[in-house]
Amino acid sequence: MKREPLRFLRLLFVIASFSPLVIIWGVRGVPLLSEVSVWISVAVLVIVPNGVVWLRWYIVKQQKLTAQAEVQQATDHREHLVVYLLAVLLAMYGASVGSIRELIAVILAFVLVVMLFWFSNLHYLNVFFAILGYRTFTVVRRVSDGSGRKSSTIVLLTKRDCIEAGDLVICYRLSHDVFIDAED
Known part of the structure; x- marks a missing residue:
């Protein structure tokens, strides 16, 4: 099996997606930890992964590392953000951390959800x-890179209202x- 390039970046994407939850936890506080420890943890868990994501975006823009996506089929996944908000933010927001056991349980739950996001793409x-x-x-885009595959599936972040079959997206x-x- 071919190993996925940019694996570490994918992990940082997952952790970055939990930034709102981490910020909420910081605001709520953790009675077992000092305020300084809590805010250092929040800063690391929010700034580092998002900084790497933004740095990656900056680098690919500066180096003009573009690809063409000839669209065969496109599906809008705006509802995934709602699922994310309901399943993750609201569910984990109420987690209590009044004891060491509860703190460990929250950390384990966080790691489990990160793993689920990782393996669920x-x-x-x-x-x-x-x-x-x-x-x-x-x-689903047409592939013409000599790999023998005719199509591959990607996630496209765009400001367009819709993507249709036949569109060519840089x-x-x-x-x-x-x-x-790249046109946004």
């Missing part, structure tokens, strides 16, 4: 892209299968 759910007006589409590759529209 939901690493593209980043609220900051949504705030900037990007929509999420799953795109995009930047942020991770193995997450691309962002």
